[in-house]
Amino acid sequence: MSRKLLDLWVGFFVVVGFTALLFLALRVANLSGESFAETYTLSAKFDNIGGLKVRGPVKSSGVVVGRVSEISFDAQAYEAVVKLTIDGRYQFPKDTFASILTSGILGEQYIGLDAGGDERMLKSGDVVAKTQSAVVLEKLIGQFMFNKASETPGEK
Amino acid sequence: MADKELVAVLGLMRAIGHVLNNWLQRLGFAARFFAMVLLYSGQSFRRLHLTIREIYFSGFQSLLIIVVSGLFIGMVLGMQGYETLQRYGSADALGVLVALSLTRELGPVVAALLFASRAGSSITAEIGLMKATEQLTAMDMMAVNPIARVVAPKFWGGVISMPLLAALFSAVGVFGGYLVGVVLIGVDEGAFWSQMQGSVDFRYDVWNGVIKSFVFGVAVSLIAVFEGYDAVPTAEGVSASIKRTVVYSALAILALDFVLTSFMFRGL
Numbered sequence: 001m002s003r004k005l006l007d008l009w010v011g012f013f014v015v016v017g018f019t020a021l022l023f024l025a026l027r028v029a030n031l032s033g034e035s036f037a038e039t040y041t042l043s044a045k046f047d048n049i050g051g052l053k054v055r056g057p058v059k060s061s062g063v064v065v066g067r068v069s070e071i072s073f074d075a076q077a078y079e080a081v082v083k084l085t086i087d088g089r090y091q092f093p094k095d096t097f098a099s100i101l102t103s104g105i106l107g108e109q110y111i112g113l114d115a116g117g118d119e120r121m122l123k124s125g126d127v128v129a130k131t132q133s134a135v136v137l138e139k140l141i142g143q144f145m146f147n148k149a150s151e152t153p154g155e156k
Numbered sequence: 157m158a159d160k161e162l163v164a165v166l167g168l169m170r171a172i173g174h175v176l177n178n179w180l181q182r183l184g185f186a187a188r189f190f191a192m193v194l195l196y197s198g199q200s201f202r203r204l205h206l207t208i209r210e211i212y213f214s215g216f217q218s219l220l221i222i223v224v225s226g227l228f229i230g231m232v233l234g235m236q237g238y239e240t241l242q243r244y245g246s247a248d249a250l251g252v253l254v255a256l257s258l259t260r261e262l263g264p265v266v267a268a269l270l271f272a273s274r275a276g277s278s279i280t281a282e283i284g285l286m287k288a289t290e291q292l293t294a295m296d297m298m299a300v301n302p303i304a305r306v307v308a309p310k311f312w313g314g315v316i317s318m319p320l321l322a323a324l325f326s327a328v329g330v331f332g333g334y335l336v337g338v339v340l341i342g343v344d345e346g347a348f349w350s351q352m353q354g355s356v357d358f359r360y361d362v363w364n365g366v367i368k369s370f371v372f373g374v375a376v377s378l379i380a381v382f383e384g385y386d387a388v389p390t391a392e393g394v395s396a397s398i399k400r401t402v403v404y405s406a407l408a409i410l411a412l413d414f415v416l417t418s419f420m421f422r423g424l
Contacts, residue, residue: 003205010208013216017320020327024362028255028330030353055357 038088040124050134099132210313214275230332251352254333263326268372272405283384318373
């Protein structure tokens with residue numbers, strides 16, 4: 001086989017291989033859509049983050065507006081410190097409320113942002129003051145059982 | 157009586173020692189051979205057409221088997237995944253299941269197994285026959301280093317082809333899963349892609365798969381060229397070498413896969 005034809009087929013092979021890789025990157029892993037063009041960082045402190053994971057979504061009104069970029073533990077205050085990377089297109093007021101929610105009953109956990117009414121906006125590096133921790137299902141069930149048991153049969 | 161038993165035990169120990177000795181010797185030679193291949197691989201990049209020719213034989217000619225197998229594995233995954241997921245009412249997650257299993261595991265592993273039996277065995281056969289017909293010795297006589305001229309290009313051809321084939325396998329597999337899941341069964345197309353894109357991470361899932369397939373490529377290519385170079389130069393010896401290439405490659409791929417997976421995917 002002539003060298004030109006050989007080069008042609010190998011070139012074809014390499015192009016096909018890299019196209020496949022590109023397909024995996026762009027269509028399957030959505031590399032382009034994941035990274036927001038401009039971002040800013042907020043942090044929030046929670047008593048309990050439940051099963052929140054790094055790279056978990058940050059949603060406001062159900063729309064993904066950012067990602068959880070880092071989770072660490074503050075040994076002084078005994079609180080979890082969560083760093084949020086928020087899409088630069090979206091600004092939130094100073095008194096925004098951050099809570100850890102669960103999609104579905106057993107779904108993944110995410111951070112929900114409820115905008116407040118303040119006129120000043122959160123800037124990069126700010127701390128979201130008002131937070132609500134994750135609801136731990138075991139605690140909830142425990143409380144429910146406890147309440148049920150303390151009800152005296154006669155009251156019903 | 158006791159003497160007889162002693163002789164039998166000694167004979168057994170001698171046999172075990174012999175096997176172990178041979179095995180260690182081969183392993184040592186394989187390591188030395190690997191170092192020599194790396195040392196002499198300069199030429200396979202300076203005279204690139206040697207390597208390109210090998211990429212043609214081991215990469216391009218494996219395209220058909222890789223594409224067809226990938227498509228069918230993806231379609232089976234789509235079918236089985238749907239059957240299981242719909243029991244829990246989460247058929248929308250079909251895309252995630254198909255994409256993750258292909259990019260993380262099935263793509264690199266099955267492509268490497270196919271590559272070992274399709275390309276690895278033919279590399280071994282070619283080098284083994286060159287040795288049996290004394291072409292390698294003839295090269296040596298003409299002051300052409302057979303490792304630089306024959307072995308290293310085949311090795312690098314395999315190493316370069318393998319990740320591309322694995323990526324193609326995964327991509328075609330995802331398309332097969334799409335065909336069965338969305339076109340045939342009727343899972344919602346938007347949910348299929350968006351859930352997949354939401355859960356598949358490029359660096360964590362796709363790139364780790366590429367690293368895996370690169371490691372498999374090195375392992376399979378090395379085993380193939382080594383078994384060819386080390387073949388007993390008879391018809392029987394070459395056939396035994398080809399058999400060993402396929403068996404050792406498969407074992408090496410699966411063992412390496414376990415090791416790599418335990419390093420890469422520990423669940424953070």
